[in-house]
Amino acid sequence: MRTKTVYSFFVLFAIVAGIGAITPAAFADHTEIAISTADNDLATPGCLDTEVGCYTPNTTTVEVGGVIIMTNADEAEIHTYTSGTVDGFAATADGTFDSGILQFGDSFEYTADTAGEFPYYCMLHVWMQGVLIVEEDAHAEEEADAAAQAEAEELVVTITDSIVDGGTQVNLEFSTIHVNYEITAMQNDEEIFKEAAHAMKMTGASHMIDAVGSDESPIDIEIVSLGIGPPGANQDWTGPTGTVATLQVVPEFGTIAMMILAVAIISIVAITAKSRVIPRF
Secondary structure, X not given: OEEEEEEOOHHHHHHHHHHHHHOOHHHXXXXXXXXXXOOOOOOOOXXXXXXXXXXXXXXXXXXXXXXEEEEOOOOOOOEOOEEEEEEOOEEEEEEEEEOOOEOOOOEEEEEOOOOEEEEEEOOXXXXXXXXXXXXXXXXXXXHHHHHHHHHHOOOEEEEEEEEEOOEEEEEEEEOOOOEEEEEEEEEOOEEEEEEEEEEOOOOOOEEEEOOOOOOOOOEEEEEEEEEEOOOOOHHHOXXXXXXXXXXXXXXXXXXXXXXXXXXXXXXXXXXXXHOOOOOXX
């Protein structure tokens, strides 16, 4: 009997976990962006059409969770940062953020909590317009992917095989319960066995293949995970999907060794009989 255990990407997971432990701050910090009124003539219409613009920068990009500090740097006028749109001289606030009136040197902080594109303007000078673009947090997506990968790496499949009644019995053991899987056996490029099953226990299940492998015609066994969860509730299955273990069934060394040992014993008995060390009957 032979055993093969597959640990899916275990080493890679260890490396990723190590890096995460060394540099946790890189995933915890969020961007801080500063916007100020532009060094331009803001009291009269037209700043939006100039190279300088109305705000510095006029279009700002930040990730969800980032902090935007909005400052009035205009010594001559008071201004606001109000999210919304302007049609001609008619402004419509959308309520995402509003700094209220800012005197020279005053600032307003806004923490971006929703992805999207948010135009804004000054309520007192509606020709002053800018755009805030909030993107999904790339670090959050990376952490979600890492969590999904870690969950996938929890599944370990052990395959054992033995010759029984002229066929091959394949036994499976899983590192967790409720694994939905598909087992496929190929021999000489032909599919000789395929079955979908559900492992209620970690001890898994047994499958009987009506064939025996040989050096010339080995049997290739593949275990594909369909997900972890109650049978029939496919929409709720979690964990890894895809190939999680393989095994090639060929004649076992133990069987050959027993044959050699049997021949050796017969030879010893024959030699002993010829030398009259044991009585003949």
